[in-house]
Structure formats: C-alpha cells, structure tokens
Amino acid sequence: MDEKLFEQFEDSGLIKTVDRPAEGIDSSQKVQLNRRGNELFNKGQIDTARRIFQTTGYSDGLIRVGEHYLEKSQPIDALKMFKLAHEHTRCDMLIEKAALAIRKLLEEEDTHE
Numbered sequence: 001m002d003e004k005l006f007e008q009f010e011d012s013g014l015i016k017t018v019d020r021p022a023e024g025i026d027s028s029q030k031v032q033l034n035r036r037g038n039e040l041f042n043k044g045q046i047d048t049a050r051r052i053f054q055t056t057g058y059s060d061g062l063i064r065v066g067e068h069y070l071e072k073s074q075p076i077d078a079l080k081m082f083k084l085a086h087e088h089t090r091c092d093m094l095i096e097k098a099a100l101a102i103r104k105l106l107e108e109e110d111t112h113e
C-alpha cells in the first residue's frame with residue numbers, strides 16, 4: 001500500500017473537524033438550545049438535534065447522536081460525532097475496527113492473487 005496517500009491528511013485527518021461551537025451564544029442560550037436538542041433527540045428528530053448540539057458544542061448530545069449512528073450502522077457518521085465531542089476512546093475503537101477490516105480485506109485480496 002502507498003503510505004504517501006495518507007501523508008496529505010496528517011494535519012487534518014480524514015474526518016472533517018472544523019465544526020466548532022458557534023461564537024456569541026451565552027450560557028443561558030446554550031442551556032435552552034441543549035434542552036431543545038434533547039427534546040428533539042428523544043422525539044427521534046436526530047438530525048435537527050445534531051445540528052443544535054454541533055452549534056452549542058454539547059459533547060454529551062454529540063455522543064448520544066454518535067451512539068445512535070452506530071446503532072443504525074453508520075460508523076463514519078458516528079466517528080465524526082465522537083471526534084467533535086472529543087471522545088477519544090470511542091474514536092480509537094472505531095478507527096481500530098476500520099483498520100482491522102481493511103487489513104482483512106487486503107489479506108483476502110493477497111490470497112486471491
């Protein structure tokens with residue numbers, strides 16, 4: 001495998017991480033928005049809740065959205081949520097699983113040549 005391919009992503013990684021909490025929102029507004037995001041999440045309006053949690057930087061909400069994505073077999077979306085929430089343990093777990101899957105595919109490819 002050409003390792004140079006990954007060198008272009010050294011600083012930024014493969015997951016978009018520029019999403020940062022919006023500036024100019026005071027703590028009382030964040031509390032209100034996070035409550036609304038929790039209500040929406042509990043009603044199953046996951047994408048709207050996700051947008052709120054990304055806007056406020058609410059890591060617990062982002063983690064819950066990430067867990068939801070895992071349950072729906074969307075590991076890339078889950079990884080992004082965990083990355084935004086700075087949830088390194090879950091990120092590492094997903095990256096390790098992806099690496100194992102890729103390794104297995106490459107080994108299978110080698111045996112079929």
